[in-house]
Amino acid sequence: MLSMKAKYALRAVMELARNEDRLMQTRAIAKAAEVPHKFLETILTDLKNRGVVSSKRGVMGGYTLSKPADVITIGDIIRIMDGPLAPIRCASVSAYQPCDDCPDEAACAIRDVMKDVRIAISGVLDQRTISDMLSAPRRETDSILDD
Amino acid sequence: MLSMKAKYALRAVMELARNEDRLMQTRAIAKAAEVPHKFLETILTDLKNRGVVSSKRGVMGGYTLSKPADVITIGDIIRIMDGPLAPIRCASVSAYQPCDDCPDEAACAIRDVMKDVRIAISGVLDQRTISDMLSAPRRETDSILDD
DNA sequence: TTATTCCCTATCAGGTCAATAGGATTATAA
DNA sequence: TTATAATCCTATTGACCTGATAGGGAATAA
Numbered sequence: 165m166l167s168m169k170a171k172y173a174l175r176a177v178m179e180l181a182r183n184e185d186r187l188m189q190t191r192a193i194a195k196a197a198e199v200p201h202k203f204l205e206t207i208l209t210d211l212k213n214r215g216v217v218s219s220k221r222g223v224m225g226g227y228t229l230s231k232p233a234d235v236i237t238i239g240d241i242i243r244i245m246d247g248p249l250a251p252i253r254c255a256s257v258s259a260y261q262p263c264d265d266c267p268d269e270a271a272c273a274i275r276d277v278m279k280d281v282r283i284a285i286s287g288v289l290d291q292r293t294i295s296d297m298l299s300a301p302r303r304e305t306d307s308i309l310d311d
Numbered sequence: 312m313l314s315m316k317a318k319y320a321l322r323a324v325m326e327l328a329r330n331e332d333r334l335m336q337t338r339a340i341a342k343a344a345e346v347p348h349k350f351l352e353t354i355l356t357d358l359k360n361r362g363v364v365s366s367k368r369g370v371m372g373g374y375t376l377s378k379p380a381d382v383i384t385i386g387d388i389i390r391i392m393d394g395p396l397a398p399i400r401c402a403s404v405s406a407y408q409p410c411d412d413c414p415d416e417a418a419c420a421i422r423d424v425m426k427d428v429r430i431a432i433s434g435v436l437d438q439r440t441i442s443d444m445l446s447a448p449r450r451e452t453d454s455i456l457d458d
Numbered sequence: 459t460t461a462t463t464c465c466c467t468a469t470c471a472g473g474t475c476a477a478t479a480g481g482a483t484t485a486t487a488a
Numbered sequence: 489t490t491a492t493a494a495t496c497c498t499a500t501t502g503a504c505c506t507g508a509t510a511g512g513g514a515a516t517a518a
Contacts, residue, residue, distance in 0.1 A: 222485025297420035369516025
């Protein structure tokens, strides 16, 4: 599940990317990205703590991306907001933790499948960068697969 | 995120699959699958309403799968327990719903990526069946991709 | 007719999510 | 040096979701 927070963060970062290196104030970002202003502040704090954006305080202050938009992936942003991509902790690399009700992890078929799901998800989200999203080439990916 | 409920459901269905066509009581399933008994009852009710299992009441009653284990996919079970696989409703086929804060869905890059994620997830979960999980061939799928 | 088993409704505590409030701190411009 | 504009910090809120249990009703085999 993609949280509101992650969705907002993606929109905010895209907005910053559109503004190149110019500082942008929270009010302006909030308006452009349609994110509640106070909520956006907490989001930007998280992004700052994880090195995605930089800030400058005081009059004429604001936020910028701290690295080029083409090295920031969608996966980066979503991990910061929502945590690991893996559907279950025991299938996670960065946040591995065993299930406390699992008698034999090595033989767990569920974990096995979820590892593949994790790979599938990160395969998509770590390929796409913020700059990819800005110059989104309309693809026709409607498939027969259900969800 | 895979909920406890979905995880329990998978284990329960696997247990029923191991028992072939024999009726199995909730207590036995709960013990074998290590699922809290009362919680399991609600899970089995859901599975029954969606045609995955059948039940018989009274003395000597119990549950069985209502179709062969090799036509029940992991995706089936997870959808019943946790809802659509898509990370966001606007990217869902079976449960599509527009974001109420989206000015132009056709131009939404986020939706575009999430559609690909949905395809990636269902690509994994709809290929694996319950019987696949029982005869799990230990694969070496540890990858470099992070999560 | 009784023991066993599934079935139904209701409830619960704890946690997470989305969002806001209210002000402290810092920096610029006048 | 002061007014102002901005980020930053702490705390709180209501609504909803999750995992789980309680208590009994209804069917059925022995």
